[in-house]
Amino acid sequence: MKIFITGASGYIGGSVARRLVAAGHAVRGLTRDAAKAGGLARLGIAPVVGSLDDAPLLTAEAQAADAVINAADSDHRGAAEALIAALAGSGRALIHTSGSSIMADSAAGEASDVIYDDTVFDLPGRFTPVAEKAARVAIDRLVLDAAGRGVRASVLCNTLIYGTGLGIAAESVQVPTLAAIARRHGRPRHVGRGRNIWSNVHIDDVAALYLAALERGAGGFFFVESGEASFHDLTASLGAALGLPPPAPWPIAEAVAELGYTRALFSYGSNSRVRGRRARAELGFAPAAEPLGVWITRAYGGG
Numbered sequence: 001m002k003i004f005i006t007g008a009s010g011y012i013g014g015s016v017a018r019r020l021v022a023a024g025h026a027v028r029g030l031t032r033d034a035a036k037a038g039g040l041a042r043l044g045i046a047p048v049v050g051s052l053d054d055a056p057l058l059t060a061e062a063q064a065a066d067a068v069i070n071a072a073d074s075d076h077r078g079a080a081e082a083l084i085a086a087l088a089g090s091g092r093a094l095i096h097t098s099g100s101s102i103m104a105d106s107a108a109g110e111a112s113d114v115i116y117d118d119t120v121f122d123l124p125g126r127f128t129p130v131a132e133k134a135a136r137v138a139i140d141r142l143v144l145d146a147a148g149r150g151v152r153a154s155v156l157c158n159t160l161i162y163g164t165g166l167g168i169a170a171e172s173v174q175v176p177t178l179a180a181i182a183r184r185h186g187r188p189r190h191v192g193r194g195r196n197i198w199s200n201v202h203i204d205d206v207a208a209l210y211l212a213a214l215e216r217g218a219g220g221f222f223f224v225e226s227g228e229a230s231f232h233d234l235t236a237s238l239g240a241a242l243g244l245p246p247p248a249p250w251p252i253a254e255a256v257a258e259l260g261y262t263r264a265l266f267s268y269g270s271n272s273r274v275r276g277r278r279a280r281a282e283l284g285f286a287p288a289a290e291p292l293g294v295w296i297t298r299a300y301g302g303g
């Protein structure tokens with residue numbers, strides 16, 4: 001298949017693109033940075049230099065492809081609109097990347113027993129995002145509604161991703177940030193008591209699910225997860241691997257001062273507990289990579 005992917009130089013998009021190339025697909029990948037074109041080409045990805053703001057470029061690339069994967073920016077509504085319009089009536093696949101911070105609460109380090117599965121958008125009124133995540137949810141709904149416009153539309157809603165990326169960008173966001181905080185503070189920190197829980201998934205399993213959604217999915221909303229951990233347990237694993245003291249609570253005001261409001265509250269202080277039941281049942285998702293704690297010990301062990 002000929003596939004156009006945005007975010008090809010990034011952590012998710014780069015890993016997915018390489019997996020697609022390995023599976024024999026012809027991949028064209030977007031980057032804004034001409035300096036990355038050679039790096040993409042060396043990975044077997046034909047570079048397309050341009051921006052998500054360039055709707056005519058997205059339209060031309062989407063219409064020349066058999067399928068499109070949007071993995072650059074979960075919050076860029078204009079790109080989603082342009083790709084949907086380009087594919088309308090074609091019956092071709094559009095796979096959009098979202099993130100499970102859309103389910104985040106304002107727990108500030110306390111636990112929650114609320115768990116969502118990937119039928120959550122089927123049931124009106126079952127779920128209301130915090131105000132800060134409403135725009136991202138609206139984009140996800142826009143993509144899902146594209147099914148009514150003749151697009152085989154999927155939203156893959158990723159949880160906390162760990163593992164080494166396969167593309168130009170090897171690092172994810174949350175665990176490397178927590179490791180940097182631990183080094184800066186001399187010990188790991190978790191927002192409040194760190195009882196808050198996030199689902200997580202290894203990047204290799206993420207890439208495998210994108211391939212499955214592309215090759216056999218009929219569309220729909222899918223959570224991408226294979227386990228979960230509290231931030232206390234996650235940071236304790238990091239501390240042990242880095243040879244640092246056990247994690248210490250981080251008052252929310254101090255976390256906000258260092259990370260900013262949105263990241264402190266929703267990326268590190270919230271709960272986001274989800275289950276990819278539909279991913280397993282419909283796409284045959286069978287996560288096989290090492291669990292988060294094992295990966296942290298291996299990746300950060302030795303300081």
Ligand SMILES: NC(=O)c1ccc[n+]([C@@H]2O[C@H](COP(=O)([O-])OP(=O)(O)OC[C@H]3O[C@@H](n4cnc5c(N)ncnc54)[C@H](OP(=O)(O)O)[C@@H]3O)[C@@H](O)[C@H]2O)c1
Nearest residue numbers: 007009010011012031032051052072073074098099158161
């Ligand atoms: N990593 C996670 O754990 C995770 C989990 C859930 C959701 N997400 C979401 O998924 C999306 C991708 O995440 P990621 O971790 O792969 O991020 P990333 O490593 O920063 O990669 C994103 C790539 O998209 C490209 N890009 C960004 N804005 C663009 C624009 N306006 N036009 C064209 N290209 C643009 C950038 O490439 P160039 O600079 O080369 O143009 C960048 O390499 C983000 O919105 C993120 O919030 C991430």
